[in-house]
Amino acid sequence: MDTKAFKRSLNKSEQYYRNQGFGQKDEIAGQMKTEYESSLIQQLRDQQYKLVQGDVTIYLAEAFGFCWGVERAVAMAYEARQHFPEQRIWITNEIIHNPEVNRQLRQMAVQFIELVDGQKDFSGVQSGDVVILPAFGASVQEMQLLNDRGCTIVDTTCPWVSKVWNTVEKHKKHEFTSIIHGKYQHEETVATSSFADKYLVVLNLEEAEYVADYILNGGDRADFLSRFKDAHSAGFDPDIDLDQVGIANQTTMLKGETEQIGKLFERTMLKKYGPQNLSQHFQSFNTICDATQERQDAMFNLVDIDVDLIVVIGGFNSSNTTHLQEIAIERGIPSYHIDSAARIGPGNQIEHKPLHQSLTSSADWLPSGPIAIGITSGASTPDRSVAEVIEKIFELKAGASVGTLVG
Numbered sequence: 001m002d003t004k005a006f007k008r009s010l011n012k013s014e015q016y017y018r019n020q021g022f023g024q025k026d027e028i029a030g031q032m033k034t035e036y037e038s039s040l041i042q043q044l045r046d047q048q049y050k051l052v053q054g055d056v057t058i059y060l061a062e063a064f065g066f067c068w069g070v071e072r073a074v075a076m077a078y079e080a081r082q083h084f085p086e087q088r089i090w091i092t093n094e095i096i097h098n099p100e101v102n103r104q105l106r107q108m109a110v111q112f113i114e115l116v117d118g119q120k121d122f123s124g125v126q127s128g129d130v131v132i133l134p135a136f137g138a139s140v141q142e143m144q145l146l147n148d149r150g151c152t153i154v155d156t157t158c159p160w161v162s163k164v165w166n167t168v169e170k171h172k173k174h175e176f177t178s179i180i181h182g183k184y185q186h187e188e189t190v191a192t193s194s195f196a197d198k199y200l201v202v203l204n205l206e207e208a209e210y211v212a213d214y215i216l217n218g219g220d221r222a223d224f225l226s227r228f229k230d231a232h233s234a235g236f237d238p239d240i241d242l243d244q245v246g247i248a249n250q251t252t253m254l255k256g257e258t259e260q261i262g263k264l265f266e267r268t269m270l271k272k273y274g275p276q277n278l279s280q281h282f283q284s285f286n287t288i289c290d291a292t293q294e295r296q297d298a299m300f301n302l303v304d305i306d307v308d309l310i311v312v313i314g315g316f317n318s319s320n321t322t323h324l325q326e327i328a329i330e331r332g333i334p335s336y337h338i339d340s341a342a343r344i345g346p347g348n349q350i351e352h353k354p355l356h357q358s359l360t361s362s363a364d365w366l367p368s369g370p371i372a373i374g375i376t377s378g379a380s381t382p383d384r385s386v387a388e389v390i391e392k393i394f395e396l397k398a399g400a401s402v403g404t405l406v407g
């Protein structure tokens with residue numbers, strides 16, 4: 001499929017809305033403010049991200065929560081509801097990985113395309129329906145299906161994600177294989193790989209090192225293919241398709257790791273083909289999103305403060321939130337990943353998701369006495385959710401001072 005030609009024709013279609021919005025920004029601004037913003041968080045911002053109440057000192061990361069790409073996507077979805085009051089509106093996936101935002105959209109009668117046997121079920125979508133594509137994009141095949149069905153498409157794909165797609169298009173044009181640093185089953189990576197011709201998804205540096213070693217020294221082809229099962233393009237052959245490689249990434253991966261992977265393949269190709277031939281075998285463009293980078297940098301600053309524990313707030317399937325927690329874990333700081341304040345309590349308990357594990361409940365998570373807590377949140381978490389967590393902690397510790405909290 002000529003993905004570039006298809007996108008060009010889609011851009012010209014009157015049924016396709018991308019950057020222009022609907023001119024109802026002011027009307028929805030008030031609604032978004034009420035639903036997602038918080039005066040407590042504003043207070044924290046005004047006080048250099050530190051707040052002391054009773055025994056508790058809260059340190060808030062200096063970059064956290066909603067990124068502009070997410071804010072833009074949510075605003076576009078709200079505007080679409082206003083602009084098409086009568087039409088049925090669908091969204092191909094969670095608009096962002098945040099349960100509260102998705103609940104609000106459901107309340108506005110936005111329907112979600114459900115998964116049936118692991119596949120998205122578009123059978124209910126009819127001509128004339130409006131379909132919103134989420135911030136992390138949709139595969140080109142999905143866009144084509146919706147376009148062919150005569151739907152109005154409201155595309156909220158973040159421009160940073162589109163930038164990665166353009167990079168993959170460049171790889172394709174020069175017959176390079178795209179090595180995508182990401183999770184092969186993540187919606188953004190599924191969308192990105194749909195624009196590629198040949199691709200291989202590597203999850204981390206360890207997988208990248210395996211591939212680099214294969215490039216330099218060869219190896220067991222069957223083992224390679226089984227190791228990257230589901231993470232490569234159809235018909236991918238490691239003995240042929242790793243001759244020319246370009247780097248792309250899921251925008252929410254750890255920035256430092258993406259850079260290390262890029263450098264690893266650059267070194268590998270340099271070693272194999274020599275400096276004079278490098279550009280014929282390796283391509284790399286900077287596609288790391290600013291917002292992801294800022295949140296990770298702020299987290300590195302937060303772990304340098306002497307905090308007793310860190311609470312990371314964000315959807316459990318949110319990749320950028322998980323990466324923030326990884327930073328706390330690397331520093332050996334106790335950390336709790338929760339998706340909302342409702343996970344705290346009853347009493348001094350917390351239901352949270354340890355990295356790569358299922359939900360678990362921990363008792364006595366807040367120690368008695370003075371405590372310093374670091375707080376951060378992923379790019380899809382509204383300020384309001386963060387404020388609710390802080391308020392709950394204050395409440396719990398205030399209860400402790402009258403003897404209800406142990407630890």
Ligand code: SF4
Nearest residue numbers: 067069158160251289
């Ligand atoms: S994290 Fe970055 S790529 Fe993702 S929506 Fe936000 S700004 Fe866009």
